[in-house]
Every structure is written in structure tokens, then in C-alpha cells.
Amino acid sequence: MYSIAELQEKIQDALSCLAFNENPEELYEPINYVLLLGGKRMRPVLLLLGCDLFGGNISKAISPALGIEVFHNFTLLHDDIMDNAPLRRLKPTVHNKWNISIAILSGDAMLIEAYKLMMKVENHQLRQVMDIFNDTAILVCEGQQLDMNYETKKQVTIHDYLEMISMKTAVLLGASLQIGALISGADFKDTQHLYNFGKYLGIAFQLQDDILDVYGDKNKFGKQVGGDIISNKKTYLLLKALELEKDNNTNSLVELFNDKNIPPEEKVEAVTSIFNLLKVRDFAQEEIQSFYDKAMKEIAEINLPEDRKSVLVSFSKTLMVREI
Amino acid sequence: MYSIAELQEKIQDALSCLAFNENPEELYEPINYVLLLGGKRMRPVLLLLGCDLFGGNISKAISPALGIEVFHNFTLLHDDIMDNAPLRRLKPTVHNKWNISIAILSGDAMLIEAYKLMMKVENHQLRQVMDIFNDTAILVCEGQQLDMNYETKKQVTIHDYLEMISMKTAVLLGASLQIGALISGADFKDTQHLYNFGKYLGIAFQLQDDILDVYGDKNKFGKQVGGDIISNKKTYLLLKALELEKDNNTNSLVELFNDKNIPPEEKVEAVTSIFNLLKVRDFAQEEIQSFYDKAMKEIAEINLPEDRKSVLVSFSKTLMVREI
Numbered sequence: 107m108y109s110i111a112e113l114q115e116k117i118q119d120a121l122s123c124l125a126f127n128e129n130p131e132e133l134y135e136p137i138n139y140v141l142l143l144g145g146k147r148m149r150p151v152l153l154l155l156g157c158d159l160f161g162g163n164i165s166k167a168i169s170p171a172l173g174i175e176v177f178h179n180f181t182l183l184h185d186d187i188m189d190n191a192p193l194r195r196l197k198p199t200v201h202n203k204w205n206i207s208i209a210i211l212s213g214d215a216m217l218i219e220a221y222k223l224m225m226k227v228e229n230h231q232l233r234q235v236m237d238i239f240n241d242t243a244i245l246v247c248e249g250q251q252l253d254m255n256y257e258t259k260k261q262v263t264i265h266d267y268l269e270m271i272s273m274k275t276a277v278l279l280g281a282s283l284q285i286g287a288l289i290s291g292a293d294f295k296d297t298q299h300l301y302n303f304g305k306y307l308g309i310a311f312q313l314q315d316d317i318l319d320v321y322g323d324k325n326k327f328g329k330q331v332g333g334d335i336i337s338n339k340k341t342y343l344l345l346k347a348l349e350l351e352k353d354n355n356t357n358s359l360v361e362l363f364n365d366k367n368i369p370p371e372e373k374v375e376a377v378t379s380i381f382n383l384l385k386v387r388d389f390a391q392e393e394i395q396s397f398y399d400k401a402m403k404e405i406a407e408i409n410l411p412e413d414r415k416s417v418l419v420s421f422s423k424t425l426m427v428r429e430i
Numbered sequence: 431m432y433s434i435a436e437l438q439e440k441i442q443d444a445l446s447c448l449a450f451n452e453n454p455e456e457l458y459e460p461i462n463y464v465l466l467l468g469g470k471r472m473r474p475v476l477l478l479l480g481c482d483l484f485g486g487n488i489s490k491a492i493s494p495a496l497g498i499e500v501f502h503n504f505t506l507l508h509d510d511i512m513d514n515a516p517l518r519r520l521k522p523t524v525h526n527k528w529n530i531s532i533a534i535l536s537g538d539a540m541l542i543e544a545y546k547l548m549m550k551v552e553n554h555q556l557r558q559v560m561d562i563f564n565d566t567a568i569l570v571c572e573g574q575q576l577d578m579n580y581e582t583k584k585q586v587t588i589h590d591y592l593e594m595i596s597m598k599t600a601v602l603l604g605a606s607l608q609i610g611a612l613i614s615g616a617d618f619k620d621t622q623h624l625y626n627f628g629k630y631l632g633i634a635f636q637l638q639d640d641i642l643d644v645y646g647d648k649n650k651f652g653k654q655v656g657g658d659i660i661s662n663k664k665t666y667l668l669l670k671a672l673e674l675e676k677d678n679n680t681n682s683l684v685e686l687f688n689d690k691n692i693p694p695e696e697k698v699e700a701v702t703s704i705f706n707l708l709k710v711r712d713f714a715q716e717e718i719q720s721f722y723d724k725a726m727k728e729i730a731e732i733n734l735p736e737d738r739k740s741v742l743v744s745f746s747k748t749l750m751v752r753e754i
Contacts, residue, residue: 128572129572130572130575130576130579132575132578132579133571133572133575184534184535184538187530187531187534188530188531188534188535206511206512206530207511207512207578208575208578210508210511210512210534210537211508211512211571211574211575211578213534213538214508214537214538214541214571215568215571215572217538217541217542218541218564218567218568218571219568221545221560221564222564222568225557225560225561225564229553229556229557232553232556232557233549233553233556236545236549236560237549240542240545240546240549243542244539244542244543244546247457247535247538247539247542248452248453248454248457248539250535251454251456251457251532251535252454254456254531254532254535255454255456
């Protein structure tokens, strides 16, 4: 089997050959720009990994893997407009570098290009692969809508939040693995377990992101530490803390978030102190462990030799101790 | 064969059953809203017509026909954001009634739903149908980008303009007919002629739109008469007039369009006078006739009994004498 680093290299090579050189350049330049901004390329790597796990020929999975990456970057491009984000990976976002119209239209073209790439599978696999892709793509949109709703919604439960991150982030990881496995010709039931494995791991991954945003090493973490606190984002940590404060009949967090005049650094410090007091990091860690365990149970259900499964296990472990 | 009115009714019935009732409602309500704003439903009707022409079972074409209509409305929804349009069919546009984020995301979901509907064809037709749909969808995006480019581009030729309207509008009419014909099991070559027929007719249709915008009966035409002149839109009429003025070494049009203080009604009147003087309506009419003739030549190439072809001919004639 290939190592994760080898799969990553294959994706990088394929991406650098993908450059869209069609006209009009105003449409395609932003697409090439976002695709070359970098990133861990986790989704296409998972797609190749899903194929490799079952002994498939990964050269047949390269185009759909690129399709998943183009789709993922399409969602980032449009999300950045909705979030009014000036930067992505320390570079100007497309609507910032060009304009909103170009960002909308380039994103639309990316979604279509993602479909074109995803369709590059054998005819007998086409419908199954596209059904999974369609269902996942719609869930990602629904998750993004829920995420926007939660910005203003008063009562967001931890259950709501977990459902939202599952849709917005986790299902695409599951679908990547499943599509790769289907391309290898794996049994459908096995591919469903792999989908669930990816989904549960994705939820754990996102919860870790919430922790890193507050407790990450600012020299290693790619974003501003405390960014979620500054932007009042309803993360797992905040929702858990609000829940605990409600039980304790205290409301220091609500007061902090209502205070419009508090300087950002002070707010980050004060909120982090409350998080520490309430030990919400431990609660988050427990939640992560529970999703990690669920992911491991799915692996156990897959009909594969143990040495192949161990690749998934060690990959999961790497993800769980990440610092960026 | 079914009449156009009968096909229209079938589409209306199918559309009213299509209502998306999934959650979150913030995502799906705008989709239902735009799909029920009305319209001639020309594209889905053409898809059914393409199927019916070759004796196909049109019930098998209903879902892809809805897919084409959902796709078309997705492009209108996103175009309206880019054009900053407040109204569509006399009702508030989605970004105006809700907001830009909801308009972007609902549009994205519509594009995915369009794919889901379009995929509801038999397995052996799936790849061919989806390839045409993908290629057409990308052309529509490219056409929209060219249209935006032309707003600020100094030198736009009539050739540029015809290419742009072919991509932005006409190819989708061609693809609708072709996909319908493929679903009926028609010979691929015949479906290509049908595609070309639809494309040429679509160009003629768009040129007519340019004429109607200036010379339409304001009691019948759905939009503001002279709207293109007021918004400085580079239509066929304007580009032809500019070309003729350049040949004549006059530049009264350029002066009129540079005058920022002229009241809209006065501008419409003055520009229309120049159009009349230069007889650009006649030039446009000749161009329409030439594309109409090309469309007729494509019909001649299709292997179908004359009585079936006559349906296409009479449909084309109806389109050519329209007032709205």
C-alpha cells in the first residue's frame, strides 16, 4: 500500500497538471488560483486511500479525487463570500482579489468541473458514485445553511452543532473514502462502513479544530488563535460552556459576548479562563474520543485483512494528535 | 404528437409536484420561490418535444426536463446577484427578498438538484446525457462571464456578441432538444442536428429579444421598453449602430452614451431615432433570418418523417412572430 505522503504527492502532481487554460480567463484564473493555494489535500488523499485499501488501481481514482478537491474548494470559495472573509491560507480570497460576481461564477464553474472529474469512472460504477456525490454535496450545502442559521439562532444545542459539523464537514470525508473504495470494486456494505468511519473521524477532526482554535500553538496553528472567540462563533467549547453556566445559574459568558467594547485579546483571555474553569476542553476531548471509538467500530466491521485495516487506524491516530 | 400547450401543461404539473420540503427551510424556500415565479418553461418543453419527435415515451423525459428548468433558474438566480437586479418577473429577486448569502447557497443547491434530476435516465443513456449537460452548463457559465466582460470592454464586435449569446442562451435550448431526443433512443447524429437547430433558433430568439426591448409593444412586453438602452447594454442593435457610425465617421451614439445627465426617457428616444436612421432593426431582422435559415437546414438533415419535422418548423415560426 501507498503511504499517506505518497498519496499526497500523487495528488499534488495531478493538481499541477489540472490547470484550466480555457477562455475566458476571468472565469478560469480564479479557479487555478484557489486550487493552488495549498492545503492538506485530505479529501482526495482519502479517496485514493479508499481505493488502495481494497487493492484497487489508484490511477483510476485520480480524476474523481481531483473532483472531490475541486468540489471542496468550490465550497470554500462560496463560503468565503458568505462569511465576508478577506483571507484564505494567508492569501486574498477570490471575491477580495477579484470581485463577488467573479467569485460566484468561478465557483459555479468549479462545481460543474467537479462533476466532470467525478464522472471519470467506469460506466458500471457511474450511477453509484454520482449518487453518493450528489447526496453528499447537498448535505454540505444544508450544513453551510445551518451554520449560517446558528450565527443568529439563540438556542443552539450541542446536538444541533454536531449534526451541523457532520453535514458541513464530516460527510465529505466519508464520501471520499467510500467513492475510492467503490472504484476499487469493494463490496457496497464495506464501503458504507468506510463512509461511516470517515464521517465519525471527520466529526472528531472538526471538534479538534475547535480546541486548536483556542488552545493551539500560535506558532504552528495556521489561523489566529482565539479567532472563533473573537467572531462569537458557536463552537463545541462555547456551547458546552454555555450549557454548564446555565446549569450553574451563572452568565459571565453571555455578559462577555454581549460586551461590544471589550478589546479582542482581553475577550479571548477572559473567555479562555472561563473555558478552563468549566473544563470544557476535557468535555470536548471526551466527545472526540467517543467519535474516535465509533470510527474504530466501523473499521472492525470491514471485511479486510488486519494489516490493511491498521493503515486506517494509524492514519486516524495521526489525525488525533495533530497540532495544525 | 403532443402540442406545445400540452407539453407546457405537463411541465407545469410536474413542477408543482416538485416542491422541495426538506430542511433547513432557509435553503429550500428560495428554490421553491424561484421555480414558481413562472415563465414560458421553454427549455423543459423543448426537452419533452425532442423526445416526442422520435416517438419516445415522454414520461421518461419529465425528470430531466425538470432538471433543465432547475438549472436554468439556478443561472437566473445567480445572474440576478451579479447584475444587482431587484426584480425578476415583477417579483423581488432572491438576494433582494432574502440576502446574498442565501441566494448564493440556494443557487448552489439548485445546481446539485438539477444534476440529480438530470441523472434520472436509463443507465445506458446516463453518460451521454450527462456529458451534454456538463458541456452545456460550462458554456453557459463562460457566456455569462463574457457578458460581464463586455459591459466594460471597449471593442466588442458583432461576432463576439453572437458567440456570447450562443453560449449564454442558445446552447441550452439545443441541449434540451438533444437530451430529449437521446432519451427517446434517437440516433446520435440526428440528435446533433437537433442540437444545432435549437442553438441557431436560440440565437435568433435572443436577437429578437434585442429588437423587442426597443420596438416591443410596452403593453405586451414583460420588461421596461428601452431597458437595454438605459443600462448601456451592448445589444446587437447598439453594436451594429456603432459599427455603422464608425463607417460614417459620426459619433452621436458615443456622445449619447457618455452623457451621464440625460434623462432615461430622452435617452431611449434619442438612441431609438439613431437606430431608425441607421436601419439597424432591418440588419437585425436579416441576421435573424439567416440563423432561422440555418436552423431549417439542420431540420432537413434529420432522419424523420416530414409530418414530424413540420412540428419543429411550425414551432420555429411561432417563436419568430412573438411579441413577448
